[in-house]
Amino acid sequence: MANKLTDADIELLKEAQIAIVTTVNPDGSLHSTPTWVDTDGEAVIINTSVGRKKHRNIEQFKHVSICVVDSKQPYRWVSVSGKGEFETGGADAHIDAMAKKYLGQDTYPFRTEGEVRVMVRVVPTKRLGS
Amino acid sequence: MANKLTDADIELLKEAQIAIVTTVNPDGSLHSTPTWVDTDGEAVIINTSVGRKKHRNIEQFKHVSICVVDSKQPYRWVSVSGKGEFETGGADAHIDAMAKKYLGQDTYPFRTEGEVRVMVRVVPTKRLGS
Numbered sequence: 001m002a003n004k005l006t007d008a009d010i011e012l013l014k015e016a017q018i019a020i021v022t023t024v025n026p027d028g029s030l031h032s033t034p035t036w037v038d039t040d041g042e043a044v045i046i047n048t049s050v051g052r053k054k055h056r057n058i059e060q061f062k063h064v065s066i067c068v069v070d071s072k073q074p075y076r077w078v079s080v081s082g083k084g085e086f087e088t089g090g091a092d093a094h095i096d097a098m099a100k101k102y103l104g105q106d107t108y109p110f111r112t113e114g115e116v117r118v119m120v121r122v123v124p125t126k127r128l129g130s
Numbered sequence: 131m132a133n134k135l136t137d138a139d140i141e142l143l144k145e146a147q148i149a150i151v152t153t154v155n156p157d158g159s160l161h162s163t164p165t166w167v168d169t170d171g172e173a174v175i176i177n178t179s180v181g182r183k184k185h186r187n188i189e190q191f192k193h194v195s196i197c198v199v200d201s202k203q204p205y206r207w208v209s210v211s212g213k214g215e216f217e218t219g220g221a222d223a224h225i226d227a228m229a230k231k232y233l234g235q236d237t238y239p240f241r242t243e244g245e246v247r248v249m250v251r252v253v254p255t256k257r258l259g260s
Contacts, residue, residue, distance in 0.1 A: 018199050020197045022162055022195055024160070028191075030195035031211065032150065032162075033209055033258060034204060063158055065152055065159075067150045072201070074164060074201075081161065128163060
């Protein structure tokens with residue numbers, strides 16, 4: 001129970017805040033980048049492309065952490081860690097919804113030819129936060 | 131050379147921005163938390179206490195990533211990964227300097243009895259960013 005997202009976490013994750021997503025590289029070093037973020041109330045969700053670094057790292061090691069700090073109130077934050085699960089069904093519509101949330105645009109404008117979008121769902125094994 | 135901090139990175143790290151610091155837990159899962167950050171121009175530096183989670187994790191696995199995103203401009207960011215090196219000498223004066231930077235106070239107000247402060251220096255093995 002203590003590892004579930006709180007209502008305050010869900011509210012924060014629904015806002016257009018930037019998440020830092022960390023995965024493990026093949027040599028054991030860590031890879032952290034700023035990323036758009038979403039939630040379905042149970043999992044924290046990001047959207048990447050098949051074959052990109054984050055996707056490859058999670059395929060190999062599973063472990064992911066996602067930390068979101070309110071850009072206006074640094075003491076309002078949530079950090080989850082868990083194992084990433086991939087979901088390609090609906091991932092195209094999802095990246096468009098993310099473009100709406102973060103850019104106010106109906107369609108994600110940065111698609112590249114042939115890319116396959118994939119959602120990564122992280123159900124918190126551990127939750128930290130304010 | 132490509133893994134050195136750029137002048138723009140150093141400028142960002144000198145500002146009172148919040149960093150997300152990630153370390154590896156004993157079970158391989160990831161631990162990410164918001165943290166004050168500093169730089170000496172070569173390393174990215176954080177300040178924690180001996181025996182706390184980040185210190186214990188870095189003692190065991192060394193790997194650290196530190197990612198800073200400008201709270202006002204999300205496309206201005208830097209992420210470094212590398213192995214953390216501890217430095218206790220000067221760490222007390224350093225946390226006071228951090229309190230000045232982030233809180234405008236001359237003395238760090240959150241000291242606990244008997245705590246030993248420690249700086250973690252991360253010279254980038256890998257640098258990503260804007």
